[in-house]
Each structure stands twice: as structure tokens, then as C-alpha cells.
Amino acid sequence: MGDLPETKLLQLFDVLYQVRSVTKAAGRLGQSQPTISIWLGRLRHQVGDPLFVRTPAGMTPTPRADALIGPCREILASLGRLTAAEPAFDPATATRRFRICMTDASHITLLPPLLARVRALAPGVRLEAAGIDDGTERTLASGDSDLAIGYLPWLGGAIARQDLFEQDWVCLANSRHPRVRNRLGRRRYVAEGHVSITAGTGATLLQRALTAQGIERRVVLELPGFLGLGAIIGSTDLLATLPRHSGTTLAHGNGLALWPCPVPVDRFEVGQYWHPCFDNEPGSRWLRELVAGLFGSLSRTANPADAPADLTR
Template sequence: MNTTELPDIKLLQLFDLLYDVRSVTRVAEQLGQSQPTISIWLGRLREHLQDPLFIRTPGGMAPTPQADALIGACREILESLRRFSAWEIAFDPATAQRRFRICMTDASHVTLLPRLLAHMRAQAPGIRLEAARIDGNTERALESGEADLAIGYVPWLGGGIYQQQLYEQDWVCLSNRHHPRLRAKLSAKQYRAEGHVTIAAGTGAQLLDQALAREQVERRVVLELPGFLGLGAIIQTTDLIATLPRHIGETLARVNDLAVHTCPIPVDGFAVRQHWHARYHHEAGNRWLRGVVSQLFGAR
């Protein structure tokens, strides 16, 4: 046997079919080739394996003992190649047992995660979700596969990262619905005069800071929080106001019965996107997860 090179896959397919049908004519028909071509391929396979493999008899092409010994290995190879070719469509959410880790801000824990979790529990009960922070380690985590997706405003991610826009964000202000000094519209003058709660977290916070500096607005900060946890209750029970992206703002307003005001300071908006590494662009589970996120949160 020639051990310096592997047989062409079409020769293995020929071997598999001829072993079953015992007819060069029928093999040619099933492979869509001419009989002379099949005869040439059979000659190559015989030379490679150094055996006649099939002998012409009145009952058809009868396999030799060497062919009998090799057919099992041939079919294992073909089946492995079929599995190899079909790997990317093998993900079945209904039966999959898998962990997906998604990097997101704590605002997304409030706005996106409940809906995503509900979808997963209904459509993919064996899936485990993990929420991780967006930070300086996010790009490395996506590349290594430690994280599957990053969802948010992450403009610093570098090369090798795919992205898909989900929705646009602008900025709003929240206040107690019964605020003693605010009516339907919040003016720039009132914005400067009122006490503020600021949020240190959030990937869009730098856009707000840049806008305040550009407009020369210095807020009277009464409370600084590391994240959005507790913000709704604080606004509901005080006369403080908060400036934050619309999605999390409107979500907190619904839950805590707060007033939503157009932000009187012009702040640059941003797009929330999902990000993934090129290494996992064609991986079936990652593709399914991205499709779910796009379906649930993509712009209509």
C-alpha cells in the first residue's frame, strides 16, 4: 500500500458504492460520471491499495478478501468526513447542554437579561447563561472563547472582532414623578440647579462627561453610585435627578413610576451592538446565540 499519500475522497466513495451495487455502470450513474472515468478511478484505487479489490464475475463485480477487510475502515472515514462537514449545523437548542457567557454592563442586566433568560428557558432549557463584565479583558475573552458575546457600546475592541448593531441610544433624565420643582419639561437651567445622582459604570459614561465639559455644565452631584442597582428607588424617594441612556432610563421609570425627561444638554448618542470574535463566526452555537440576540433586541 502507498503510505506517502491519502486516497482521494472520490475513490473512497467509489469503493463504498461499488461494494454495495457490484456494477460499474450503476456506480457511474450514481456518481454522475462516465463509465470510462469510473474505470480510471478504480484503477487508481487498485494501484493505491495494491489489490484488484473487485473481480468481474457473472453475478457482478465481486469483492476480494482485501476489499472485504477494508470496507469497514472506508465507511468509517466517509462517515467521519460527513460529520466533519456538518459540524456547524449540529447545534440543537432544544437538547443542547452548554454554557454561554455574555459580557454586558449592569444596565443590560436590567434591560436585556430578563428577556433573554426567558427565551432561553423556553427554547433551550439545557443552556446555562453567565453574565460577565465589559472591561479591558473583554477582547481577550472573546478571542479565547472564555466569552461568547459582548453586548453594549464597546468602541475600543480591536481587529478580529465582528459586530452587529442592535439599536440606537440617546439620553434621558429621570426624576420623581412628584418632584416639587419640575414639570413636564426639564430646562437646562433647572438641570444645572438640581441635585444629581451619577453612575460611575456604563460604557457610554464618557460621552456624557464629554458633553458636560463641552457645554461647560458642572452638576451638583449629591450621590455617586457604582452601577444602576438601587437607582430607581433613590430617584423615587428623593428630589434628585439622573442622566442615563434611554433604554435603562425608561425601564427604571416603568418599574419605579418615575418621570422621564428629554435631556436638556446635547449628548452624543451611541449604538448598542453585539460583538464576537472571528474565530467563532461560523461556530454553530455562537451563530444561534447571535441570531437570538438579534431577534430579541435588533431594530425592527
């Protein structure tokens, strides 16, 4: 019969204590009566006690059996909890909080549609937007953060990643800019004053491309993020170079002109990141599927200004 799992012996003890009959225990466990007799013999040997004795009323438990039935059932209950299927996540009734690490650019581009979808599907769920910093990988691993969204190539290999959409680069300008009317070429780009966004991995990509091509912008204002950028561009003759999704959102919201960046800059993938230990956690999986459904098919947003640029003017 080979090695018999201890769980089987515990189940036999529990059932036999209930039904007080080897025959009934065999039927309850789906085994033959000889098999149950063999199991009972092994259990008696391991415990060093007969456990059950035959009487006119059936198999009567010994005092030792009476003492062991409580711990036996506690063990079986614990094993049942360990092997039980994890409860499904029901967004309609869920009341949990999701903490998502993202940049301030994502606050203006990704967060509004994400919040709208969550409120529609899971009205009891609360979102918390957190920043992205050196502690992001640690908070993902610990479960303090559920997800990170952005361009985060520096996260370690222990963090899982799903690409969502690709970003290229655009330039924002005042729609009444006195010198940028019908086109934005390289020479005009270099000649104009600029607002520089200094934070984020994307800013590093931009500066690397400008340096490689020997371009030094005339930076008039440095900002640590996108807060206030739309109003600044709309009230000055400065230019701002930024990823397309952010640029499109700011252009539409502030009545700004949007131009293809006349300087080649590497594209990059925006993705969602999480720790693999939460791969199968129902709530985390629901959130990732929601994010992928919202942003996984984002394509390059069309804009009338996206005509081929004259790269020399």
C-alpha cells in the same frame, strides 16, 4: 479525464469490495463501466496490488484489499463528518448554555424581556450574564462567551457588530422634587445635586459633553452602576443623568419623573457583538436573531415628561 480526486478511488474501493462486480460498481457510482475500469487500474497502480481478481464468484478481494478496507472506510466516514451539514438548532429541545456579556444597566432593561422570550421558546436553555471588561474580546474569540450587548466601540476590528438601537440621554428626578416641577432647564440642572454613575463607556460620553460645555455638576453620590439608583432618586432630591432606555425603565419601575437632558450629549448605538468564526453556528445565529428581533426596532420611548425643555431656566 484529468486528475482524479483520491476520494473517488476510495469510494470505488469501498463499493467494489461490497458488490464484487465492476458492472454493479459502475451502476452504484453512476459511472460507465469503462470509467470504473480505468479508476480501478489507477487504484491498483497506486497501491501496488491487484486488489481484486476475477473468479467464478466475482471480483474476489486479495489479502491486501482485506487489510485496507477498514482504514478506507474510516477515512470515508471522517470525510463524511467533515462535509455533513451542521445539525440545526432546535430551541424547543436544546439544553445548551448561552453566556452573554452585558452591563448592569442591561440587567434591568434588556435581560428581563430576553429571558422571558428564551424561556418561552427554549425552556431547556440556560442564560448566564457576565460582565464586560478587558477580557470580553478574548472570551468572544474563544467561544467562552456567545455574545456581548452594549456600547463597546473599543472592541477590536476582528469582532462582528450589529447595531440594535440608538440611545439619547434623560434625567431622573423624584416625582415630588421640590424644585423640579414643570420643567428641567440648564440652570436648574447645574444648581441641583447629582448622582454620578462612574462606570461604562456611556459615562465617558456624558462627562466629555459636560467638560466641553464648561459644566461641573455638584455630585453628591458616585455609584459604580445602576444598582439601587431608583430607590435613591425616589427618596432624595438628587438628579441622575443616564441613557434613555435605562432611565425609562427605572422611572416606570419606581414612580420617578423623567426629563430630557437639558445639556446636549452625543447619542450612541447599542449593539450586539460576536466573533465571526461563529457566524454560521446554528445556536449562536439563533440567539443573535432573537436579540435583533427583540431590540432591533426599539424606538424612543414616549413619556409625558418628554416635552421640550426650557434650556435656560
